[in-house]
Amino acid sequence: MRLDYLTIFPEFFDVLGISLLGKAVDNGIVDIHAHDLRTWTHDRHRTVDDTPCGGGAGMVMKPDPWGEAFDDLLGADPDPSVHVVIPTPSGTPFRQDDAAQLSHADRIVFCCGRYEGIDHRVIDYASEHWSVHELSLGDYVLNGGEVAALAMTEAIVRLVPGVLGNPESLSEESYSQDQEGLLEYPVYTRPASWRGWDVPEVLMSGHHGHIAQWRREQSRELTRRRRPDLLTDE
């Protein structure tokens, strides 16, 4: 899987060289390239933004640098197997299913906008050539798409075979299929008693059936309290 990031802050993505994703890069499972969008500007000030047509506050990212970056990175031929991800507050909510689908992609280009956004013709042009995903990380305002791109990257890449040491750990996480889309149950480790708090007895019983039942009940209760929207049978 090749991941490209178009951004005015390419150093944001240096962090991908460490920890889990760093190992995936070292193992050649993932190939990461961050690009400074100003590479595709030609004026002395390396300008990437301009005032909004129709007035309004703030600045809009000019289309030209994006178009020239697309030309260099992707060429002009349409290829639906290339996924262009545009983090944006106006996008559809990024969910675990999106991460799962994108984990099968061979190529993903993240377009990290700043200011008031990217000239919409960039999205129109990209949509004619590649598979475009305008995705929101959540209902809050960020200064740009870089942080969202990092979060999406981790959610996507950790699902790529060979990236996680123990693929079994994927199955019992919140939002995973095996978890029936419920929130993950509370977890404990040693010591059995800590500052007056004890590990629930059932987890020390060694009775796998009782433990599985307790975990299912905990997941359902937690989901009922915190995310009733995830419960399909109520």
Ligand SMILES: Nc1ccccc1-c1cnco1
């Ligand atoms: N607020 C933002 C500003 C710029 C690019 C993305 C976002 C975003 C993505 N998900 C939530 O917000």
